[in-house]
Amino acid sequence: MYLEVYIDVIFLINFAMDILLLFIVKKIVKCKSTKPRIIFGGVIGAIGACILAVIPDLNGILQFLFSYCLICTGMVYVSYIQNGWKARLKTIAVLYIATFFLGGVLNSLYYYSKLGVFFRDLVNGGLFRNLNKTYFVIAILFGTIAIIVFIHTYYSFRKGNSRLYEAELFYRENKVRAVGLLDTGNGLYDPIYGKPVIITEYSVISKLLSEGQVKLLQTWLDNLEGNSSSIGRMGLSEDLMKDSDGERLNIMMIPYHSVGRKNGILPAFTLDKVILWEEDEQICNEKVLTAVCADRLSKQNEYQLILHKDIM
Template sequence: MYLEVYVDVIFIINFIMDFILLATVKRILKYESSHLRICLGAGVGAAGACLFAVTPDINRLLRFLLAYFLLSYLMVRITFSRKSWRERIKAVVLLYISTFFLGGLLNGLYYYTGFGLYLADNSRLYLLLAFVSGTAGMLIFAGFLKKLRYKESELYPAELVFREKVVRAVGFMDTGNCLRDPYLGKPVIVTEYTVIEPLLTNSENTMLQKLLDNFEEGCSSGDFLEWKEAAGEILPIRLIPFHSVGKSGILPAFELDKVVLWEGEEETVREKVLTAVSRRKLSVRKDYQIILHKEVM
């Protein structure tokens, strides 16, 4: 008696599931990683599953240690290569939790709904359902965990980086900040001009001050284009319309190279962040100088 194993099917299924799990870990922990690295991590996990499938006689304890410790850590190590070992351990733990959730979701769909009867002889349909339901389920799971971690009103130490210049300030997470670039759809944070000033050259500061003066006086987009041409596009500026209680207008914005936020010992790094610039103080008590966007965290 022998067991016929379809290694290609095992690889594809495990690759898809591992990709979903690693993408979920990235989304929840806000770790930086490219799609290529997620694919590489998922590929290693899928290859390990194939190896265990063709070696059924391996010692159970050894299989457990290799699969749930070494292989899981290797997947995380490849996917999040720039993180410290403590951050990787956190990712491994979350990978376990996500795996239990995804496994429970798929088992529930298969055994406790009518789908199991229709999918018994159709592996392709099961694979498609697993991918769609798994992705949807993990997005819901990630959103739920983020809400548990999220505090509606919180201050974050922040670091803004532009052309190798760095300034530090305090950011406030405002759930009501829905500012976006009207053309690209990117989220926009708002920073006080006094914080931005040290990052810019004298000519850029002069240009920005003139823009702020004119916007406060109600200049049109045509005036803005004239200013931009006159300045020779010294600083690439974008127009961000805003609406608040009893007031609306336009804020000039430009793209920072990087924004770093700290939540305790946890560090969140975001590259190419749009910041609008405001001359007015954002906090009456002056306890923060940046209004953050929820999608930046």
């Protein structure tokens, strides 16, 4: 007795599943990658599955080492741009968890529903003789729900345990380090273009600006605090856009609501770049709009920025 295996089908199934898993892991760990790298990682995983399929009698220990050490490490190494083995090991661990979670769902569907018949027909080439689209739709539906639940659960755990990020802000030739708080309640957006807005303390921003720009920004803050009628009506005069040397600081107004202040306004301008760190991982965003707050954001000075979920 022999088992007829269609390598092309095994390759395509594993390639699709590996691509899906790699995109999920990328979303969770927030690491840099590109679509070609993800595709190449999926190819490595699919080739590994094909090798195991044609060598079914491979020793169990060797099979484990090949699958969970060599192949997984290769997929992570190729798919993601990371520095240091600590970050890579963390990514490999997340890939294991995502694989086991999705595999458990598919395994349950395989043994406790007629979906198992569907997959057996798919592998042995009899799918198109006994095709039932209902099972195919059910498989996609349950798999999608499982992935959404997994991502939501992971993010809830992550947000509850790690909300502070080391941050570096860049403007022109200057840069400054600070600590940012990821606040899911920060719903500030640019009212014109809809860009997310972070909030930074004046004490941090002032280190990025020239002396003239600092005075200019302070003028805006003083006028807004005093409810100046010209700025209150969003008037952007040239005198309030240039410092004494004629250097522009393109400030715009961001309306906000807070406890004790129904209608407030913060001055904002665009930073060249913001880099965030969590352990060995980094998130880089360019052209980030930051509003400037004259007061301290944290009474204990634990953080100096309030981050926005849409830049994470």
